[in-house]
Amino acid sequence: MAAWARAVRGLLLDISGVLYDSGGEGGGVPIAGSAEAVRRIKASGLKLQFCTNETQATREKFVKKLQGLGFDISVAEVTAPAPAACRLLKERGLRPHLLVHDDLVPEFADIDKTNPNCVVIGDAAENFSYANLNEAFRVLIGLEKPVLISLGKGRYYKETDGLKLDVGAYMKALEYACDVEAEVVGKPAKAFFESALAEMGVPPEQAIMIGDDIVSDVGGAQQCGMRAVQVRTGKYRECTACPWPVTS
Amino acid sequence: MAAWARAVRGLLLDISGVLYDSGGEGGGVPIAGSAEAVRRIKASGLKLQFCTNETQATREKFVKKLQGLGFDISVAEVTAPAPAACRLLKERGLRPHLLVHDDLVPEFADIDKTNPNCVVIGDAAENFSYANLNEAFRVLIGLEKPVLISLGKGRYYKETDGLKLDVGAYMKALEYACDVEAEVVGKPAKAFFESALAEMGVPPEQAIMIGDDIVSDVGGAQQCGMRAVQVRTGKYRECTACPWPVTS
Numbered sequence: 001m002a003a004w005a006r007a008v009r010g011l012l013l014d015i016s017g018v019l020y021d022s023g024g025e026g027g028g029v030p031i032a033g034s035a036e037a038v039r040r041i042k043a044s045g046l047k048l049q050f051c052t053n054e055t056q057a058t059r060e061k062f063v064k065k066l067q068g069l070g071f072d073i074s075v076a077e078v079t080a081p082a083p084a085a086c087r088l089l090k091e092r093g094l095r096p097h098l099l100v101h102d103d104l105v106p107e108f109a110d111i112d113k114t115n116p117n118c119v120v121i122g123d124a125a126e127n128f129s130y131a132n133l134n135e136a137f138r139v140l141i142g143l144e145k146p147v148l149i150s151l152g153k154g155r156y157y158k159e160t161d162g163l164k165l166d167v168g169a170y171m172k173a174l175e176y177a178c179d180v181e182a183e184v185v186g187k188p189a190k191a192f193f194e195s196a197l198a199e200m201g202v203p204p205e206q207a208i209m210i211g212d213d214i215v216s217d218v219g220g221a222q223q224c225g226m227r228a229v230q231v232r233t234g235k236y237r238e239c240t241a242c243p244w245p246v247t248s
Numbered sequence: 249m250a251a252w253a254r255a256v257r258g259l260l261l262d263i264s265g266v267l268y269d270s271g272g273e274g275g276g277v278p279i280a281g282s283a284e285a286v287r288r289i290k291a292s293g294l295k296l297q298f299c300t301n302e303t304q305a306t307r308e309k310f311v312k313k314l315q316g317l318g319f320d321i322s323v324a325e326v327t328a329p330a331p332a333a334c335r336l337l338k339e340r341g342l343r344p345h346l347l348v349h350d351d352l353v354p355e356f357a358d359i360d361k362t363n364p365n366c367v368v369i370g371d372a373a374e375n376f377s378y379a380n381l382n383e384a385f386r387v388l389i390g391l392e393k394p395v396l397i398s399l400g401k402g403r404y405y406k407e408t409d410g411l412k413l414d415v416g417a418y419m420k421a422l423e424y425a426c427d428v429e430a431e432v433v434g435k436p437a438k439a440f441f442e443s444a445l446a447e448m449g450v451p452p453e454q455a456i457m458i459g460d461d462i463v464s465d466v467g468g469a470q471q472c473g474m475r476a477v478q479v480r481t482g483k484y485r486e487c488t489a490c491p492w493p494v495t496s
Contacts, residue, residue, distance in 0.1 A: 128378040130413075137404065137413050155425045156385065165378075165385050165425055172424040173417040177403045 004227070010047035010202030012079075012193070012221070013038070014211030016054060016157060017234015020069055023159025027065045031233050035070040042072060047200040050078045051193065051209065053152035053186045053216060055122035055167065057103040059083070079196035081151035081186030082107035085120055088185060094147065096120040099136040099170075101127060118147035121174065121182075123154075123167045133170065140178045148174055152186040154216055158235045187213070188220025197224075212236045252475070258295035258450035260327075260441070260469070261286070262459030264302060264405060265482015268317055271407025275313045279481050283318040290320060295448040298326045299441065299457065301400035301434045301464060303370035303415065305351040307331070327444035329399035329434030330355035333368055336433060342395065344368040347384040347418075349375060366395035369422065369430075371402075371415045381418065388426045396422055400434040402464055406483045435461075436468025445472075460484045 013019070019038070022028040041048050050073060054062055059082075063075050082104055089096060095112045098105065100122035108120075119140045124132070140146045154166035171182045186192050197207055204225035211217020212234030221228040230236060261267070267286070270276040289296050298321060302310055307330075311323050330352055337344060343360045346353065348370035356368075367388045372380070388394045402414035419430045434440050445455055452473035459465020460482030469476040478484060 169421040169425040173421040176420040177417040
């Protein structure tokens with residue numbers, strides 16, 4: 001065993017595409033062996049924090065779903081973009097217009113949303129209608145200094161019935177329309193990984209990130225000084241066999 | 249009068265934001281003086297071609313609307329992206345999946361659309377639903393060599409009830425999701441201006457483009473060797489007074 005491997009004290013685990021594939025009637029399907037893997041990591045004495053860009057539900061609701069799918073997971077173990085965005089909004093006195101999933105709105109319950117001076121975009125799924133995207137665009141372009149905060153910048157993700165556009169695609173649409181650059185909260189932002197590491201109390205050189213996204217998970221963790229492992233589930237595709245780009 | 253001005257033999261006229269603002273019950277409102285301006289240009293003996301990125305209707309339907317608004321205009325005088333795209337599709341044996349406005353579909357009537365090997369995106373307006381954008385994404389990402397053809401790349405335009413996201417924003421979303429670069433048919437593509445000039449039989453140095461879009465109209469025409477004039481109607485905003493970017 002290499003010296004660096006013996007030094008590992010904590011793991012950051014992506015959820016969607018690593019532990020389960022989202023979508024369908026039950027909200028998703030566990031990936032074979034993943035619930036057992038979580039149990040074994042915890043039993044091993046390694047620190048574990050779940051590090052997700054999930055923005056289709058509050059952490060509470062998300063964790064309940066995962067528990068229902070057989071995972072040993074609690075809210076405190078989950079680092080997610082919405083709470084990080086709330087901290088940022090409060091620090092900077094920003095009042096968001098939200099373009100997010102209905103189920104995520106409660107995360108912003110104690111945030112002042114009157115007379116918006118920024119737009120927060122998450123994986124809004126069905127809420128990415130023409131009307132809603134236009135509305136967010138009009139808020140943004142009407143600001144003296146447009147501020148766009150994006151909960152992640154993923155290109156797409158895999159649900160049980162196939163690939164879906166992720167928040168990054170819609171972020172790019174608004175960036176282009178308003179000639180602004182979004183501030184990304186969530187993976188691959190360095191501050192986001194750092195807050196997940198702080199939750200574990202483990203420095204980056206003693207942690208490993210495990211995910212299916214080569215940019216958001218692997219690239220982001222490496223930028224933060226961690227090692228990272230890309231799993232072959234979720235959106236992962238064999239480079240030589242795949243009809244689509246492997247980066248996402 | 250300058251020598252170059254005396255040499256001018258033809259004008260290219262943008263339509264939306266220059267002759268009228270689209271939207272509302274009657275399909276739009278003429279901009280004051282514009283119908284008279286068209287009549288005077290024609291009476292002067294100057295050649296005139298309308299050069300539009302309009303993709304919310306067939307040229308026939310579009311021209312009928314403009315005639316109803318009082319403009320002296322015929323189908324043959326209109327250079328528009330859809331016919332240009334059809335020529336390109338035929339030349340290259342491409343079978344499109346269409347993400348366009350319902351009213352534009354008839355322009356592609358004699359194009360083979362079975363088993364698509366490319367995506368054509370236009371200003372689909374209400375058709376830019378989450379489901380439709382996902383469908384176009386899946387077609388594109390499923391291709392060995394994704395080909396995305398965009399009918400223009402405008403950021404936004406002005407309708408009677410306010411600014412609307414244009415095709416360029418959605419083009420950027422698909423470009424990002426699939427890691428491809430779209431081929432733009434329509435302004436500001438050089439080939440598009442050249443085909444409009446060919447219709448008039450006037451070389452670029454003897455023509456002037458008139459439009460409200462600094463990138464698609466003015467920049468595109470200049471790249472093509474023409475002079476160009478930006479009007480102060482449509483999406484134009486006074487640089488110093490405007491809360492949003494003037495480029496679009």
